[in-house]
Amino acid sequence: MNSPDGFGIRIAGVGSAVPEKVLTNADFEKMVDTTDEWIVQRTGIRERRVVDPEREGTFTLACDALRGALEDAKLAASDLDLIILGTVTGEMTCPSVACRVADALGAAPAGAFDVGAACCGFVYSINIADSLIRCGRYRTIGVIGADTMSTITDYTDRTLSILFGDAAGAVVVARDDDPSLGCLYQTMQADAALWESLYIPRREQDIPDHDRDNPIRLGCLRMRGREIFKFAVVKMREVIEEALEATGLSACQISRFICHQSNLRIIDSTRQKLGLPPEKFYINIDTHGNSSAGSVGLCFDQLWRAGEVKRGDYVMFVAIGGGLTWSTSVWKL
Ligand code: ACO
Numbered sequence: 363m364n365s366p367d368g369f370g371i372r373i374a375g376v377g378s379a380v381p382e383k384v385l386t387n388a389d390f391e392k393m394v395d396t397t398d399e400w401i402v403q404r405t406g407i408r409e410r411r412v413v414d415p416e417r418e419g420t421f422t423l424a425c426d427a428l429r430g431a432l433e434d435a436k437l438a439a440s441d442l443d444l445i446i447l448g449t450v451t452g453e454m455t456c457p458s459v460a461c462r463v464a465d466a467l468g469a470a471p472a473g474a475f476d477v478g479a480a481c482c483g484f485v486y487s488i489n490i491a492d493s494l495i496r497c498g499r500y501r502t503i504g505v506i507g508a509d510t511m512s513t514i515t516d517y518t519d520r521t522l523s524i525l526f527g528d529a530a531g532a533v534v535v536a537r538d539d540d541p542s543l544g545c546l547y548q549t550m551q552a553d554a555a556l557w558e559s560l561y562i563p564r565r566e567q568d569i570p571d572h573d574r575d576n577p578i579r580l581g582c583l584r585m586r587g588r589e590i591f592k593f594a595v596v597k598m599r600e601v602i603e604e605a606l607e608a609t610g611l612s613a614c615q616i617s618r619f620i621c622h623q624s625n626l627r628i629i630d631s632t633r634q635k636l637g638l639p640p641e642k643f644y645i646n647i648d649t650h651g652n653s654s655a656g657s658v659g660l661c662f663d664q665l666w667r668a669g670e671v672k673r674g675d676y677v678m679f680v681a682i683g684g685g686l687t688w689s690t691s692v693w694k695l
Pocket of ligand 1: 395396397400401404405480481520521522524560585587588589590591594624625652654682683684
């Protein structure tokens with residue numbers, strides 16, 4: 363499975379960052395009409411991390427995650443040619459969060475831009491990085507998925523608010539002489555006919571008809587959870603099967619499936635339909651909730667640091683999110 367380009371791509375370093383503050387299900391029992399039992403049964407979530415908005419945000423988490431990945435790679439920010447950052451919770455529309463990260467870490471004149479693909483932000487970004495290195499124009503790219511969903515969550519909405527946490531995950535990917543390393547297969551797809559299932563309205567006129575009579579907080583996430591659930595349960599299995607077929611790898615050869623953590627039942631149902639044991643699918647939704655673009659990179663960093671995935675392993679990144687978007691990326695590490 364050697365690259366036709368004569369070179370490969372190495373994941374040179376991995377990092378992540380989460381805020382210190384923990385919001386438990388018991389905290390939610392005091393805020394909305396819910397119970398720990400309902401949340402655990404329906405989602406698998408027990409607690410999640412949230413930023414202190416006075417001193418933290420998507421920008422600070424992204425900086426910390428990429429700093430960690432650069433340290434792990436033993437590279438300096440000045441070695442980066444580009445920073446690509448998936449997020450839907452950037453503090454400012456302009457400049458991009460990626461530009462501010464580049465400035466804070468000293469990466470100039472590296473190019474920098476944000477990718478808006480919701481929960482697929484990290485997987486879309488690593489796929490773009492892979493393609494840009496493959497085309498020969500860039501050698502070393504910082505990839506970040508970072509979101510602070512707590513900053514766009516309506517904490518009076520009990521169905522939505524219990525799901526989300528804040529996190530960032532990052533990798534440094536670099537051109538490598540070993541042609542067997544790198545991304546073997548990737549997809550980035552979307553069906554925007556389903557956008558109304560998950561959106562963040564900024565203006566009254568953007569609210570879709572089905573939500574017009576509901577009390578909407580502009581700037582806060584709106585979600586039709588049951589619709590997304592049904593879509594994600596089918597789509598996650600489909601895209602994993604497609605990726606296995608396209609790469610010729612068996613599920614046993616994949617060291618870990620690293621899936622976006624949106625609901626434990628979505629991941630468990632996918633795994634069971636594929637007939638795979640629990641240890642094949644990494645889970646941290648119990649302690650971190652759904653951190654949107656932060657989740658896949660955070661999972662990967664936890665596995666990497668624990669030595670549960672290592673050089674030579676195959677891993678598959680999978681995400682489904684707002685848009686609706688979905689994305690896969692199969693790597694030999
Ligand atoms: N506590 C107690 N009861 C609740 C709560 C709560 N926190 N939230 C909803 N309920 C009630 C509802 O009011 C409803 O009551 P009713 O039957 O009397 O009307 C009942 O529980 C069932 O509600 P559903 O919405 O059908 O519950 P469901 O089992 O679908 O679980 C959930 C809801 C957890 C949101 C689920 O649909 C889900 O996880 N969907 C996917 C969400 C997702 O992945 N979103 C993000 C994807 S994109 C991204 O990550 C940015």
